[in-house]
Every structure is written in C-alpha cells, then in structure tokens.
Amino acid sequence: MASSKAAPAIDKRRQILDAAVRVFARQGFHSTRVADIADEAGVAYGLVYHYFKSKDEVLNELFSERWSLLLAAIEEADGSEATPRAKLEAVAGFIVDSYRHDPELMKVIIVEVTRAANSFGRTHLSEIRRAYDSIAKIVADGQQAGAFRRDIDPTFASMSFYGAIEQQLSGWIFELIPATDNDFAQAKSLVTATICDGLEPR
Amino acid sequence: MASSKAAPAIDKRRQILDAAVRVFARQGFHSTRVADIADEAGVAYGLVYHYFKSKDEVLNELFSERWSLLLAAIEEADGSEATPRAKLEAVAGFIVDSYRHDPELMKVIIVEVTRAANSFGRTHLSEIRRAYDSIAKIVADGQQAGAFRRDIDPTFASMSFYGAIEQQLSGWIFELIPATDNDFAQAKSLVTATICDGLEPR
DNA sequence: GCAAACCGATTGACTGGTCAGTCAGCCAGC
C-alpha cells in the first residue's frame, strides 16, 4: 500500500467510526447490520469486533466524542465575559455549526441517543443532563445579574432553549424545513431572539 | 359469564392496545416481544395477530388514536375567538394535560414515533407535520393581526414552541425534572410566557 | 324443545429467517 509506517490500526478504527456514521444516518441504528458497517468501511466483518466490544459501543463512542465537544463549548461560553444572551447565542451557534459541519453525525446523535429515551438515551443520561445543567447555569447567572427575568425557572428555560434548537435540527433532519446556509445563519440568531425577546413585539 | 351479548371482541382489542402502551412504555418498542404484549393483556399470543396485522400496527394505532385528538385540539384552538397567545396557551395546555392524564401513552408516542426519525417517525411524518403547520398558522395569523412580531418565520416559531413543550415532556419522561401537578400547571403558562414574552425583562 | 351445523374468537406450538458475536487461522512487516 501507499502508506507504509503510520499505525494503520488507528486509521482502520477511524474508518469504521466514519463508516458507521454514514450507515447509521442512512438506515438508523436498529436496521444497521454490523456487516453493513464493515462493508461501508471496506474492512472485514471481524475487524469491527477487534476495535469495539459490540455494535452498541460503536454508537457510544460516536456520541461521546461529539458530546464532549458540546459540553466543552457550553462551558467555554459560560466562562467567557459575554452577556448571558451572547452566551446562549454562542451555544446555539455551536450546535447549528455542528449540524452544518457534519449533518450525518448530528442526525445519528439526536435520533439514536438524545431522543431515544428507552435505549441509548438511558446510557448517556448523565452526559445529556450535564448539558442541560450548564445551560441552566447560564440562565441562572443571567437572572442573578438582572439580564433575565426571575420568574422563569432556569431549568425550565434551559429545556425550552435546548428543545427549540433540537427541534430545528429535527426539522432539517426530517426534511420538514429547508436547510440552506442561509437557514443555518438565521437559526442561530432566531433561536436566541425567540427565547430572549419573545414572539410579542417589544 | 356475567356479560352476555356485548361483543367481547372489542374488549379484547382494547385490552391489547392498553397492555401494549404499558409494555412499550416500560421496555421500549424494540425490546418488546409480541409475547410480552399478549402476556400483559392476558390473552393468547395469536390473538394479537387476530386484531392487528403486525406488531408495528399496534403502535401505529396507538399513535393515530392520540395524534388525531391533538390535531383536533389545535384546530379547535385556532378556530376560536381567543387571542393568538391564548391559542398557543390552549395548545400547550392540551399537550401537558395529555401527559398528565396518560403519561405512559405520551411517552410511547414521543419516544417511539415523534422523535424516531428513522422508524415510525417516517411513517407518520405527514400527520406530525400537520401539527407543526397548524401551530405555524396560529403564529402567522397572530403576526397578521399585529399581536406577534413579523421578523420571526412562523414555521420557525412553531418548531420552537413545539420543541420547547416536547422537551419538557422529555424531561418528565427521563425523570430529569420533577413532574408534580404543580409542575404541570406551571409548564402550561411558562411555555407560553417564554415563547411570547422571552427571557429578558420587559 | 333440542340437536346439529356453523362461525368467529381464541389458543399456543412451530418455523423460517435474521444477526450479533466468536474463533481458528492467515499474512505482512519486522
């Protein structure tokens, strides 16, 4: 082969993960056979089990890789000097950009984990919760600083904010609403505008 | 037996549907065996196939029964003389009450259909979309009437509104947030307050 | 009245097909 020395092991592992994203996005986790992943990756069936304990572990790895980035992004926004509103906008922006950058991966994460209460959602509940909690903290600090009204529970606001964004992504995933670069750009500011300013005129 | 003439057929069918809700809610659709449904309903395995073409059809029936009520409720709200904001509040109220009244059924519908893009979501996409569209219409009419600002796309607002509510239900379903009668009552008004007034003080 | 034919509801053992995961060995590079 062309590549001679660099550990091919890591390449193959990555190859399998990337292939899994494509196949999971196309067929969904449940109707994906391990053979489909191996085929898509161009490796032998058994190699999947060389790198991963099970089919589940492939999905777990995909989720954890990405979710940790999201958690880091939220915490970075929270730690910044920006206004609470700008912090929320940064979070929304990160999520939208994640989708723009790799829609298939985000589709898999949302459809198979985040929204799958009975299967993988259970497994990753604590990681998912951490995201909600961090967003709630941004809101609570905003209330403390007088930037947000105090009669809305921060946890509640956090769920609404995250729910609104995820529903947008779902709309794109389901192809219920158009998903052009322009829509992505709009979504970032509109989510924040809706949640912070409200639908009623000021 | 005590009951003599009334068709027991219909009872058994209902019995199977009700049992299916419980089992689906407990184990999820995918890890539910048809035998589990039959056992829970106290009927023979084969009877499930007497009343339903397949395991899928049981879930389809459960979804359609409930979703048609939701669509009717949204359209009734839309047709009323209330303010746009009150219409949204009525929709939120209906959904929250649905959960309060039968959390297991709502759990099944949300987890297995509404949020399952790759399986049943696909099948029922047009029914789901109809709900989003009806909510968008309420928003659009509100904009027309000057009650809502016009720089937020009605489809976008509809997704945010519905997403915020569904995320609340998900929080209850996942047991991430408390679900007392008081929380239900609060949620109804807070969703509308958040979406219509926004987080920032007026 | 009564029995026989009838018929839909009900039963549950069985089958065919599907896959996740195993494992015995191959071979490329050192």
Place this chain on the structure above:
DNA sequence: GCTGGCTGACTGACCAGTCAATCGGTTTGC
C-alpha cells in the same frame, strides 16, 4: 519465524408471524 492486525465462515439465540386445532355461542331444521 514471530507477532498482531486482519479475515470471514460459522453458530447459537432470538422472535415475528403462521396455522391447525379448539372453544363457545348462535342459528337452523325438524
């Protein structure tokens, strides 16, 4: 010639859906 990444045929378990048989109530014929 050894090591470990790599191969893919194989197996055991699982389960949706089938179907032949039974049950129990109703109708028909006399």
